[in-house]
Amino acid sequence: MKREKAMNLPPLVQTFVLHFGEMGSRWGVNRTVGQIYALLFVSPEPLNADEIVEALGVSRSNVSMGLKELQAWNLVRLRHKPGDRREYFGTPEDIWVIVRTLIEERKKREIDPTLSLLRETLMERPESEFERHAQARMREMHDLIDMLTDWYADMRAIETERLVQLMKLGSKISRVLEFRDRLGFSGKRNDPPSPDDEERSR
Amino acid sequence: MKREKAMNLPPLVQTFVLHFGEMGSRWGVNRTVGQIYALLFVSPEPLNADEIVEALGVSRSNVSMGLKELQAWNLVRLRHKPGDRREYFGTPEDIWVIVRTLIEERKKREIDPTLSLLRETLMERPESEFERHAQARMREMHDLIDMLTDWYADMRAIETERLVQLMKLGSKISRVLEFRDRLGFSGKRNDPPSPDDEERSR
DNA sequence: CCGGAGTTTCAGTTATTTCTGAAATATCGG
């Protein structure tokens, strides 16, 4: 007597999986994709597609598509078991890897296209007063996004342990600016002096 | 001869508006909402609902709902013109206000509900080995999100000018940690000494 | 408290997305 079309999971896990399903839409993936990821995330070992079908009570093809999408997001790791042709799916052990990937992929989907469009649009020549103002506004947006992505690129390069330390500092970090100001730093420290140290010269 | 059901905008603006419409879905709003916001953002002065209808070629009621949603996001400012009962809509002048609002609202919609659920779920007692592992995994997620939101709360409190300075520092900021380590800081500065400075304990 | 401009609500339609089952394709051991 195997129950079809219904989830078969311990209550704690089911709650979590259902929640991720609901949130999925807000995160730009569909319900099934959210559920699959939640399941893989909490699972002690990698699962194959049929196990996911069984656990979530959705169609095999749906799972296949969901896994494909998760792979496009770089969010799953593919594993193989000896003597078993089936593919097993898991999430990265290190949750920081997951977070970094999520941010990277969302940036790619949600920020980069707009940055490109803004760049292109700012090349055009305004033909009216309205366009002139619009372009000025777009430049503001472009410059802001540009700065944020530069900053992100810098942060991404910092290793996790150090990043955590920095974040723990919280707003205390801004005291570093007080130092700079008070001591009249021109921005050199133990690097060879670089001309763009004070302000980023973009 | 007024054209109905079609956009009537200068090319540059139209490109921008259409792009925001398309991106809207990735940003968790529908096409019309994205278009309305793009239009308001580049518009030199606030617009009333009918002007938006005219510019975008969508129905009056659609604009009404879109504006309502934008208000729920705190992304529009309501203006009134003397001797005119109609409401005029605009975006904040300062683009940083917009970015801050966006981040705040997305956090509210995309992060906070999950954090709550995790908190609740972590109160439960696991009934199986699977649940035990799942809960451990959820705790990892909870602690990470918790740290990130703490950090975010700190950053939010920093005024924009200073935040920009900090971001411009980029990865150079992490040298502040080298100082700490090299000088043997125990983490006190003008705060009371805290035992959890090296590793997190929260 | 009436008239009307302005706005919102909502039931129904249209468009879009998600999901499924069946068929097609791929992969591997023998």
Place this chain on the structure above:
DNA sequence: CCGATATTTCAGAAATAACTGAAACTCCGG
């Protein structure tokens, strides 16, 4: 190369979300 198993594709069905027009409501001046 065959047969068995695993996976993907895809056209249509089901579910959701977006959009519209018409009606309802609000607010104000007179």
